[in-house]
Amino acid sequence: MKVMGKGSLASFLMVLLNVGWYGLACIMAAILVMGVFGLDIAVQMGPEGAPSLAGPGVKMAIPVSFTVEADTHRVTAPSLGIGEAQIQDARGTLRFRPRKGAFRVANLAVVIALLALAMWVLGQLRAVFRTLRDGQPFVPANTRRIRRIAWAVIIGEILRSAVVLFENYYVMTHFQADGLRFSAHSEFNVFAIINGLIILVIAEVFRAGSRLDEEQSLTV
């Protein structure tokens, strides 16, 4: 299977990256248009903090973390002889009709910032894959691009987990439910940080490669 050059795996992935980038650009344009025309936009975040947007009339969704109180919701397993069990650290999504205010604006700003970051990272990846499609991977610019992607992955994960922690804390302080005890967790994924560090190492490999490539190209 041809990995680099025209008609290769790199070319195919370049198409996917282009679709992703233009898709995000359309979403950002839609946000701006809806904002200009004063239409309501609901911000949704899944249990792990994955952001999405929904059109007018849709409930807002934010991640929650909770424990089910054993006093009000008994969990037993008679066939196993277990008379008392408890559901703890459950994760879910809380949906509600948003009121206009600072919380909704702040969530929208966070989603727009995360979308802009994703577009920027995709832009860097597109530029890298363009060089792979052209069969010239070891250019100095790729070292910079890959290093930026690595830092974006690390910073993005820190931001995402901070947003989830904030949303959990917001629910904990403002919402109440019979038999449920809301708690705050950050959903920090250390493996995402490790991935970012691995990408940093790959950037250094590309730096060494571009130095060797330059020397080789100037060897007669």
Place this chain on the structure above:
Amino acid sequence: MAIRVKLDHLLLDRRLSLTDLADRIGITIANLSVLKTNKARAIRFSTLEALCRELNCQPGELLEWTPDDADCD
């Protein structure tokens, strides 16, 4: 680069053009031009051998070390 390739002088003495020399030794004019303008980082022994053969010279006549450029490097 402190090592300079004295291709200009030798081409003039042997009354050869860059194109002719490139054809004879089997490298592109672009690469030979890189060598001539002292932009090359390294030279293969096979290229050096071909140059000495076609220009009928010793490697020492082709290459020159200039200490002033070495200080700048």
